[in-house]
Amino acid sequence: MQAAETLIGEAGPRGFTLREVARRAGVSHNAPYRHFASRDDLLLAVAAEGFGRLQATMTKCMQHGASARERLVLCGCGYVEFALRWPRHFLVMFDLAGELQSKHDRPQIGESAFRVLLDAIVALQQGGVLPADDPLPRAWTAWALVHGIAKLAIGGNLPLNQRKTLEFTRQAAESVLRGIEHFSNHENFDDTMSSTGRGCILE
Protein backbone atom coordinates (compact mmCIF):
# COMPACT_ATOMS: atom_id res chain seq x y z
CA MET A 1 0.00 0.00 0.00
CA GLN A 2 2.73 2.45 0.91
CA ALA A 3 4.59 1.79 -2.33
CA ALA A 4 1.33 2.18 -4.21
CA GLU A 5 0.57 5.55 -2.68
CA THR A 6 4.03 6.96 -3.30
CA LEU A 7 3.90 5.73 -6.87
CA ILE A 8 0.55 7.41 -7.38
CA GLY A 9 2.00 10.59 -6.00
CA GLU A 10 4.91 10.43 -8.41
CA ALA A 11 3.57 8.92 -11.61
CA GLY A 12 -0.14 9.58 -11.47
CA PRO A 13 -2.89 7.27 -12.61
CA ARG A 14 -1.43 6.73 -16.07
CA GLY A 15 2.02 5.74 -14.93
CA PHE A 16 0.69 3.60 -12.15
CA THR A 17 1.75 0.05 -12.78
CA LEU A 18 1.17 -3.00 -10.67
CA ARG A 19 4.61 -4.30 -11.48
CA GLU A 20 6.30 -1.05 -10.54
CA VAL A 21 4.52 -1.12 -7.19
CA ALA A 22 5.83 -4.62 -6.67
CA ARG A 23 9.34 -3.53 -7.64
CA ARG A 24 9.27 -0.68 -5.14
CA ALA A 25 7.96 -2.96 -2.45
CA GLY A 26 10.87 -5.27 -3.21
CA VAL A 27 8.69 -8.23 -4.08
CA SER A 28 7.89 -10.18 -7.16
CA HIS A 29 5.57 -8.91 -9.86
CA ASN A 30 2.73 -11.11 -8.73
CA ALA A 31 2.92 -10.63 -4.99
CA PRO A 32 0.31 -7.83 -4.94
CA TYR A 33 -2.27 -10.31 -6.15
CA ARG A 34 -2.19 -11.91 -2.71
CA HIS A 35 -3.63 -8.70 -1.27
CA PHE A 36 -5.59 -7.11 -4.12
CA ALA A 37 -7.72 -8.80 -6.73
CA SER A 38 -6.48 -6.65 -9.59
CA ARG A 39 -4.77 -3.43 -10.49
CA ASP A 40 -8.09 -1.61 -10.30
CA ASP A 41 -8.72 -3.06 -6.89
CA LEU A 42 -5.46 -1.62 -5.61
CA LEU A 43 -6.33 1.73 -7.17
CA LEU A 44 -9.67 1.60 -5.41
CA ALA A 45 -7.95 0.94 -2.09
CA VAL A 46 -5.68 3.93 -2.65
CA ALA A 47 -8.74 6.01 -3.50
CA ALA A 48 -10.49 4.92 -0.31
CA GLU A 49 -7.45 5.87 1.72
CA GLY A 50 -7.45 9.23 -0.06
CA PHE A 51 -11.08 9.90 0.79
CA GLY A 52 -10.31 9.31 4.42
CA ARG A 53 -7.52 11.85 4.30
CA LEU A 54 -9.70 14.30 2.40
CA GLN A 55 -12.29 14.13 5.13
CA ALA A 56 -9.59 14.60 7.75
CA THR A 57 -8.21 17.64 5.95
CA MET A 58 -11.63 19.26 5.73
CA THR A 59 -12.56 18.70 9.34
CA LYS A 60 -9.15 19.93 10.44
CA CYS A 61 -9.45 23.12 8.41
CA MET A 62 -12.92 23.75 9.79
CA GLN A 63 -11.60 23.82 13.32
CA HIS A 64 -9.97 27.18 12.59
CA GLY A 65 -13.34 28.81 11.94
CA ALA A 66 -15.09 30.91 14.55
CA SER A 67 -18.56 30.99 13.05
CA ALA A 68 -20.55 28.31 11.28
CA ARG A 69 -20.37 30.42 8.18
CA GLU A 70 -16.60 30.66 8.32
CA ARG A 71 -16.38 26.95 8.99
CA LEU A 72 -18.25 26.21 5.77
CA VAL A 73 -15.88 28.39 3.79
CA LEU A 74 -12.89 26.74 5.43
CA CYS A 75 -14.38 23.35 4.68
CA GLY A 76 -14.33 24.19 0.99
CA CYS A 77 -10.82 25.57 1.29
CA GLY A 78 -9.74 22.31 2.87
CA TYR A 79 -11.19 20.43 -0.06
CA VAL A 80 -9.16 22.45 -2.52
CA GLU A 81 -6.10 22.35 -0.33
CA PHE A 82 -6.18 18.58 -0.32
CA ALA A 83 -6.49 18.52 -4.09
CA LEU A 84 -3.54 20.87 -4.47
CA ARG A 85 -1.34 18.95 -2.11
CA TRP A 86 -2.10 15.47 -3.48
CA PRO A 87 -3.28 16.17 -7.00
CA ARG A 88 -2.63 12.70 -8.36
CA HIS A 89 -4.39 11.07 -5.44
CA PHE A 90 -7.29 13.37 -6.16
CA LEU A 91 -7.35 12.26 -9.77
CA VAL A 92 -7.46 8.62 -8.77
CA MET A 93 -10.21 9.27 -6.29
CA PHE A 94 -12.56 10.94 -8.74
CA ASP A 95 -11.44 10.04 -12.22
CA LEU A 96 -11.04 6.33 -11.68
CA ALA A 97 -13.01 5.50 -8.59
CA GLY A 98 -16.25 6.56 -10.25
CA GLU A 99 -15.70 4.29 -13.19
CA LEU A 100 -14.56 1.36 -11.12
CA GLN A 101 -17.07 1.44 -8.32
CA SER A 102 -19.92 1.76 -10.79
CA LYS A 103 -19.09 -1.77 -11.88
CA HIS A 104 -19.17 -3.04 -8.32
CA ASP A 105 -22.71 -1.84 -7.66
CA ARG A 106 -21.36 1.43 -6.24
CA PRO A 107 -20.61 1.06 -2.53
CA GLN A 108 -20.50 4.85 -2.69
CA ILE A 109 -17.00 5.47 -1.54
CA GLY A 110 -16.31 9.03 -0.48
CA GLU A 111 -19.75 9.49 0.95
CA SER A 112 -18.30 10.50 4.30
CA ALA A 113 -16.32 13.36 2.76
CA PHE A 114 -19.48 14.82 1.28
CA ARG A 115 -21.21 14.49 4.61
CA VAL A 116 -18.72 16.87 6.20
CA LEU A 117 -19.76 19.54 3.76
CA LEU A 118 -23.41 18.68 4.13
CA ASP A 119 -23.18 18.94 7.91
CA ALA A 120 -21.61 22.38 7.57
CA ILE A 121 -24.59 23.44 5.48
CA VAL A 122 -27.04 22.03 8.00
CA ALA A 123 -25.20 23.87 10.77
CA LEU A 124 -25.80 27.12 8.93
CA GLN A 125 -29.45 26.26 8.55
CA GLN A 126 -29.76 25.55 12.26
CA GLY A 127 -28.06 28.86 12.95
CA GLY A 128 -30.70 30.62 10.90
CA VAL A 129 -28.25 31.83 8.27
CA LEU A 130 -29.79 29.61 5.63
CA PRO A 131 -33.45 28.66 5.24
CA ALA A 132 -34.28 25.28 6.70
CA ASP A 133 -35.33 23.61 3.47
CA ASP A 134 -33.70 20.71 1.69
CA PRO A 135 -29.97 21.20 2.22
CA LEU A 136 -28.93 18.95 -0.64
CA PRO A 137 -29.12 21.42 -3.54
CA ARG A 138 -27.06 23.96 -1.61
CA ALA A 139 -24.55 21.26 -0.65
CA TRP A 140 -24.31 20.15 -4.27
CA THR A 141 -23.69 23.71 -5.34
CA ALA A 142 -20.92 24.17 -2.81
CA TRP A 143 -19.43 20.80 -3.66
CA ALA A 144 -19.50 21.54 -7.37
CA LEU A 145 -17.77 24.86 -6.80
CA VAL A 146 -14.84 23.49 -4.82
CA HIS A 147 -14.61 20.38 -6.94
CA GLY A 148 -14.50 22.47 -10.08
CA ILE A 149 -11.84 24.73 -8.65
CA ALA A 150 -9.80 21.71 -7.61
CA LYS A 151 -10.06 20.04 -10.99
CA LEU A 152 -9.31 23.18 -12.95
CA ALA A 153 -6.38 24.07 -10.72
CA ILE A 154 -4.92 20.59 -11.03
CA GLY A 155 -5.34 20.66 -14.78
CA GLY A 156 -3.45 23.94 -14.94
CA ASN A 157 -6.45 25.84 -16.24
CA LEU A 158 -6.27 28.49 -13.54
CA PRO A 159 -3.20 30.73 -13.91
CA LEU A 160 -2.73 30.91 -10.15
CA ASN A 161 -0.17 29.45 -7.82
CA GLN A 162 -1.26 27.40 -4.85
CA ARG A 163 -1.64 30.22 -2.37
CA LYS A 164 -3.57 32.38 -4.79
CA THR A 165 -5.75 29.45 -5.70
CA LEU A 166 -6.68 29.01 -2.07
CA GLU A 167 -7.31 32.69 -1.64
CA PHE A 168 -9.50 32.63 -4.70
CA THR A 169 -11.32 29.61 -3.31
CA ARG A 170 -12.13 31.48 -0.13
CA GLN A 171 -13.51 34.47 -2.01
CA ALA A 172 -15.46 32.36 -4.47
CA ALA A 173 -16.92 30.35 -1.60
CA GLU A 174 -18.04 33.52 0.14
CA SER A 175 -19.56 34.81 -3.06
CA VAL A 176 -21.47 31.61 -3.62
CA LEU A 177 -22.53 31.55 -0.01
CA ARG A 178 -23.99 35.02 -0.45
CA GLY A 179 -25.81 33.73 -3.52
CA ILE A 180 -27.47 30.79 -1.84
CA GLU A 181 -28.36 32.49 1.41
CA HIS A 182 -30.27 35.49 0.12
CA PHE A 183 -33.07 33.66 -1.56
CA SER A 184 -34.40 30.18 -1.19
CA ASN A 185 -36.03 29.45 -4.48
CA HIS A 186 -34.32 26.11 -4.81
CA GLU A 187 -37.07 23.86 -5.96
CA ASN A 188 -37.75 20.38 -4.84
CA PHE A 189 -35.61 17.73 -6.43
CA ASP A 190 -37.44 14.76 -4.96
CA ASP A 191 -38.44 12.95 -8.09
CA THR A 192 -41.59 15.05 -8.36
CA MET A 193 -40.08 18.03 -10.07
CA SER A 194 -41.69 19.73 -12.97
CA SER A 195 -39.68 20.67 -16.00
CA THR A 196 -40.11 24.41 -15.86
CA GLY A 197 -37.91 26.46 -18.05
CA ARG A 198 -35.79 23.67 -19.36
CA GLY A 199 -32.62 24.86 -20.93
CA CYS A 200 -32.03 23.33 -24.30
CA ILE A 201 -31.37 19.71 -23.51
CA LEU A 202 -31.56 17.14 -26.24
CA GLU A 203 -32.78 19.61 -28.73
Place this chain on the structure above:
Amino acid sequence: MQAAETLIGEAGPRGFTLREVARRAGVSHNAPYRHFASRDDLLLAVAAEGFGRLQATMTKCMQHGASARERLVLCGCGYVEFALRWPRHFLVMFDLAGELQSKHDRPQIGESAFRVLLDAIVALQQGGVLPADDPLPRAWTAWALVHGIAKLAIGGNLPLNQRKTLEFTRQAAESVLRGIEHFSNHENFDDTMSSTGRGCILE
Protein backbone atom coordinates in the same frame (compact mmCIF):
# COMPACT_ATOMS: atom_id res chain seq x y z
CA MET B 1 -10.66 9.95 -36.46
CA GLN B 2 -14.28 8.84 -36.77
CA ALA B 3 -13.45 5.39 -35.44
CA ALA B 4 -11.49 7.00 -32.63
CA GLU B 5 -14.39 9.22 -31.59
CA THR B 6 -16.94 6.42 -31.61
CA LEU B 7 -14.57 4.24 -29.62
CA ILE B 8 -14.11 6.99 -27.05
CA GLY B 9 -17.86 7.32 -26.82
CA GLU B 10 -18.25 3.61 -26.21
CA ALA B 11 -15.23 2.52 -24.22
CA GLY B 12 -14.03 5.70 -22.58
CA PRO B 13 -10.45 6.75 -22.04
CA ARG B 14 -9.43 3.51 -20.33
CA GLY B 15 -10.75 1.21 -23.01
CA PHE B 16 -9.41 3.36 -25.78
CA THR B 17 -6.86 1.35 -27.69
CA LEU B 18 -4.90 2.31 -30.74
CA ARG B 19 -5.20 -1.18 -32.17
CA GLU B 20 -8.96 -1.24 -31.64
CA VAL B 21 -9.29 2.04 -33.48
CA ALA B 22 -7.33 0.52 -36.34
CA ARG B 23 -9.55 -2.56 -36.32
CA ARG B 24 -12.69 -0.45 -36.49
CA ALA B 25 -11.24 1.61 -39.28
CA GLY B 26 -10.55 -1.64 -41.12
CA VAL B 27 -6.84 -1.04 -41.37
CA SER B 28 -3.74 -2.57 -39.94
CA HIS B 29 -2.66 -2.00 -36.37
CA ASN B 30 0.06 0.43 -37.38
CA ALA B 31 -1.80 2.50 -39.93
CA PRO B 32 -2.77 5.21 -37.39
CA TYR B 33 0.89 6.04 -36.99
CA ARG B 34 0.81 7.58 -40.47
CA HIS B 35 -1.58 10.20 -39.16
CA PHE B 36 -0.80 10.52 -35.44
CA ALA B 37 2.53 10.39 -33.72
CA SER B 38 1.29 8.29 -30.85
CA ARG B 39 -1.76 7.14 -28.97
CA ASP B 40 -1.69 10.28 -26.87
CA ASP B 41 -1.50 12.38 -29.99
CA LEU B 42 -4.70 10.81 -31.29
CA LEU B 43 -6.37 11.35 -27.92
CA LEU B 44 -5.31 14.97 -28.06
CA ALA B 45 -6.86 15.32 -31.51
CA VAL B 46 -10.11 13.85 -30.22
CA ALA B 47 -9.98 16.27 -27.31
CA ALA B 48 -9.45 19.23 -29.63
CA GLU B 49 -12.43 18.17 -31.70
CA GLY B 50 -14.43 17.90 -28.48
CA PHE B 51 -13.53 21.41 -27.39
CA GLY B 52 -14.77 22.72 -30.68
CA ARG B 53 -18.10 21.01 -30.17
CA LEU B 54 -18.27 22.21 -26.57
CA GLN B 55 -17.87 25.77 -27.73
CA ALA B 56 -20.53 25.24 -30.38
CA THR B 57 -22.95 23.79 -27.83
CA MET B 58 -22.46 26.73 -25.49
CA THR B 59 -22.91 29.41 -28.11
CA LYS B 60 -25.95 27.61 -29.48
CA CYS B 61 -27.57 27.40 -26.06
CA MET B 62 -26.89 31.06 -25.44
CA GLN B 63 -28.90 32.06 -28.47
CA HIS B 64 -32.08 31.10 -26.64
CA GLY B 65 -31.49 33.76 -23.99
CA ALA B 66 -33.24 37.09 -24.09
CA SER B 67 -31.07 39.02 -21.65
CA ALA B 68 -27.32 38.99 -21.14
CA ARG B 69 -27.94 37.56 -17.72
CA GLU B 70 -30.02 34.71 -19.07
CA ARG B 71 -27.43 34.06 -21.76
CA LEU B 72 -24.75 33.57 -19.12
CA VAL B 73 -26.91 31.05 -17.30
CA LEU B 74 -27.66 29.23 -20.55
CA CYS B 75 -23.98 29.24 -21.37
CA GLY B 76 -23.32 27.30 -18.20
CA CYS B 77 -26.23 24.98 -18.92
CA GLY B 78 -24.76 24.31 -22.34
CA TYR B 79 -21.48 23.37 -20.72
CA VAL B 80 -23.17 20.81 -18.51
CA GLU B 81 -25.40 19.60 -21.31
CA PHE B 82 -22.37 18.84 -23.44
CA ALA B 83 -20.77 16.93 -20.59
CA LEU B 84 -23.93 14.90 -20.05
CA ARG B 85 -24.36 14.05 -23.69
CA TRP B 86 -20.72 13.11 -24.39
CA PRO B 87 -19.40 12.20 -20.97
CA ARG B 88 -16.44 10.16 -22.17
CA HIS B 89 -15.38 12.84 -24.60
CA PHE B 90 -15.54 15.24 -21.70
CA LEU B 91 -13.28 12.99 -19.65
CA VAL B 92 -10.72 12.84 -22.42
CA MET B 93 -10.82 16.58 -22.87
CA PHE B 94 -10.11 17.42 -19.26
CA ASP B 95 -8.65 14.35 -17.60
CA LEU B 96 -6.11 13.52 -20.25
CA ALA B 97 -5.63 16.66 -22.30
CA GLY B 98 -4.32 18.51 -19.28
CA GLU B 99 -1.68 15.93 -18.61
CA LEU B 100 -0.67 15.56 -22.21
CA GLN B 101 -0.58 19.15 -23.31
CA SER B 102 1.49 20.08 -20.29
CA LYS B 103 4.28 18.05 -21.82
CA HIS B 104 4.00 19.85 -25.12
CA ASP B 105 4.52 23.31 -23.68
CA ARG B 106 0.77 23.79 -23.32
CA PRO B 107 -0.69 25.22 -26.53
CA GLN B 108 -3.69 25.81 -24.26
CA ILE B 109 -6.30 23.82 -26.04
CA GLY B 110 -9.83 24.66 -25.00
CA GLU B 111 -9.05 28.29 -24.54
CA SER B 112 -11.78 29.27 -26.98
CA ALA B 113 -14.43 27.46 -24.94
CA PHE B 114 -13.52 29.44 -21.86
CA ARG B 115 -13.62 32.65 -23.87
CA VAL B 116 -17.30 32.11 -24.59
CA LEU B 117 -18.01 32.13 -20.89
CA LEU B 118 -15.68 35.05 -20.31
CA ASP B 119 -17.40 37.06 -23.02
CA ALA B 120 -20.75 36.39 -21.40
CA ILE B 121 -19.38 37.80 -18.15
CA VAL B 122 -17.99 40.87 -19.91
CA ALA B 123 -21.37 41.40 -21.57
CA LEU B 124 -22.97 41.54 -18.14
CA GLN B 125 -20.36 44.03 -17.02
CA GLN B 126 -21.02 46.22 -20.03
CA GLY B 127 -24.71 45.99 -19.29
CA GLY B 128 -24.06 47.32 -15.81
CA VAL B 129 -25.24 44.18 -14.07
CA LEU B 130 -21.76 43.39 -12.84
CA PRO B 131 -19.07 45.86 -11.74
CA ALA B 132 -16.52 46.58 -14.44
CA ASP B 133 -13.49 45.22 -12.65
CA ASP B 134 -11.35 42.25 -13.59
CA PRO B 135 -13.78 39.70 -15.05
CA LEU B 136 -11.44 36.75 -14.62
CA PRO B 137 -12.25 35.81 -11.01
CA ARG B 138 -15.95 35.84 -11.75
CA ALA B 139 -15.40 33.80 -14.90
CA TRP B 140 -13.32 31.30 -12.96
CA THR B 141 -16.04 31.01 -10.38
CA ALA B 142 -18.68 30.36 -13.01
CA TRP B 143 -16.45 27.94 -14.84
CA ALA B 144 -15.61 26.06 -11.66
CA LEU B 145 -19.30 25.73 -10.83
CA VAL B 146 -20.38 24.25 -14.15
CA HIS B 147 -17.24 22.16 -14.43
CA GLY B 148 -17.80 20.75 -10.97
CA ILE B 149 -21.42 19.96 -11.72
CA ALA B 150 -20.39 18.26 -14.95
CA LYS B 151 -17.70 16.18 -13.32
CA LEU B 152 -19.83 15.17 -10.37
CA ALA B 153 -22.79 14.31 -12.59
CA ILE B 154 -20.63 12.20 -14.89
CA GLY B 155 -19.11 10.43 -11.92
CA GLY B 156 -22.56 9.56 -10.64
CA ASN B 157 -22.12 11.64 -7.50
CA LEU B 158 -25.32 13.60 -8.04
CA PRO B 159 -28.45 11.48 -7.64
CA LEU B 160 -30.20 13.28 -10.46
CA ASN B 161 -31.14 12.26 -13.95
CA GLN B 162 -30.08 14.35 -16.90
CA ARG B 163 -33.04 16.70 -16.97
CA LYS B 164 -32.92 17.33 -13.25
CA THR B 165 -29.20 17.88 -13.44
CA LEU B 166 -29.73 20.57 -16.04
CA GLU B 167 -32.49 22.16 -14.02
CA PHE B 168 -30.26 22.13 -10.98
CA THR B 169 -27.49 23.68 -13.05
CA ARG B 170 -29.74 26.54 -14.04
CA GLN B 171 -30.74 27.24 -10.45
CA ALA B 172 -27.23 26.92 -9.12
CA ALA B 173 -25.97 29.24 -11.83
CA GLU B 174 -28.57 31.83 -10.92
CA SER B 175 -27.67 31.51 -7.25
CA VAL B 176 -24.00 32.00 -7.96
CA LEU B 177 -24.75 34.86 -10.27
CA ARG B 178 -26.61 36.56 -7.43
CA GLY B 179 -23.59 35.97 -5.23
CA ILE B 180 -21.06 37.55 -7.54
CA GLU B 181 -23.17 40.50 -8.62
CA HIS B 182 -24.08 41.95 -5.25
CA PHE B 183 -20.62 42.80 -4.05
CA SER B 184 -17.37 43.28 -5.83
CA ASN B 185 -14.76 42.55 -3.23
CA HIS B 186 -12.86 40.25 -5.53
CA GLU B 187 -9.29 41.25 -4.96
CA ASN B 188 -6.60 41.61 -7.51
CA PHE B 189 -5.00 38.39 -8.63
CA ASP B 190 -2.26 39.97 -10.74
CA ASP B 191 0.82 38.52 -9.12
CA THR B 192 0.88 41.33 -6.58
CA MET B 193 -1.62 39.95 -4.16
CA SER B 194 -1.09 39.93 -0.48
CA SER B 195 -1.77 36.84 1.60
CA THR B 196 -4.60 38.15 3.71
CA GLY B 197 -6.57 35.64 5.66
CA ARG B 198 -4.90 32.56 4.33
CA GLY B 199 -6.85 29.46 5.06
CA CYS B 200 -4.69 26.71 6.43
CA ILE B 201 -2.45 25.83 3.54
CA LEU B 202 0.68 23.84 4.14
CA GLU B 203 0.23 23.96 7.82
Place this chain on the structure above:
DNA sequence: CAAACCATGTTGACATGCGCAACATCTGGT
Protein backbone atom coordinates in the same frame (compact mmCIF):
# COMPACT_ATOMS: atom_id res chain seq x y z
C1' DC C 1 7.93 8.82 -70.64
C1' DA C 2 10.71 7.18 -66.88
C1' DA C 3 12.54 8.09 -62.49
C1' DA C 4 12.35 10.00 -58.07
C1' DC C 5 9.22 11.13 -54.30
C1' DC C 6 5.67 11.02 -51.00
C1' DA C 7 1.64 9.39 -48.60
C1' DT C 8 -0.30 5.52 -46.91
C1' DG C 9 -0.51 0.86 -45.45
C1' DT C 10 1.40 -3.74 -44.06
C1' DT C 11 4.16 -7.17 -41.70
C1' DG C 12 7.20 -8.41 -38.15
C1' DA C 13 9.56 -7.74 -34.02
C1' DC C 14 10.46 -6.19 -29.25
C1' DA C 15 9.43 -4.48 -24.60
C1' DT C 16 6.05 -3.85 -21.16
C1' DG C 17 2.00 -4.83 -18.55
C1' DC C 18 -2.08 -7.64 -16.74
C1' DG C 19 -3.70 -11.69 -15.09
C1' DC C 20 -3.68 -16.98 -14.51
C1' DA C 21 -1.66 -21.41 -12.90
C1' DA C 22 1.55 -24.18 -10.61
C1' DC C 23 5.02 -24.49 -7.29
C1' DA C 24 7.74 -23.02 -3.05
C1' DT C 25 8.22 -21.34 1.71
C1' DC C 26 7.02 -20.11 6.13
C1' DT C 27 4.00 -19.94 10.11
C1' DG C 28 0.76 -21.40 13.65
C1' DG C 29 -2.18 -24.90 15.50
C1' DT C 30 -3.26 -29.72 16.73
Place this chain on the structure above:
DNA sequence: ACCAGATGTTGCGCATGTCAACATGGTTTG
Protein backbone atom coordinates in the same frame (compact mmCIF):
# COMPACT_ATOMS: atom_id res chain seq x y z
C1' DA D 1 5.32 -34.52 13.47
C1' DC D 2 1.91 -33.00 10.44
C1' DC D 3 -1.34 -30.20 8.08
C1' DA D 4 -3.68 -25.83 6.50
C1' DG D 5 -3.46 -21.29 5.21
C1' DA D 6 -1.09 -17.18 4.01
C1' DT D 7 2.37 -15.19 1.30
C1' DG D 8 5.73 -15.13 -2.38
C1' DT D 9 7.95 -16.86 -6.75
C1' DT D 10 8.54 -18.41 -11.51
C1' DG D 11 6.67 -19.07 -15.91
C1' DC D 12 3.19 -18.46 -19.30
C1' DG D 13 -0.41 -16.47 -22.61
C1' DC D 14 -2.44 -12.48 -24.35
C1' DA D 15 -2.94 -7.57 -25.53
C1' DT D 16 -0.90 -3.19 -26.28
C1' DG D 17 2.39 0.72 -27.81
C1' DT D 18 6.07 1.61 -30.64
C1' DC D 19 9.88 1.03 -33.91
C1' DA D 20 11.95 -0.66 -38.30
C1' DA D 21 11.74 -2.48 -42.82
C1' DC D 22 9.15 -3.23 -46.78
C1' DA D 23 5.27 -2.66 -50.23
C1' DT D 24 2.12 0.16 -53.21
C1' DG D 25 -0.14 3.59 -55.67
C1' DG D 26 -0.36 8.30 -57.16
C1' DT D 27 2.15 12.75 -58.10
C1' DT D 28 5.77 15.52 -59.45
C1' DT D 29 9.81 16.33 -62.14
C1' DG D 30 13.80 15.92 -65.36
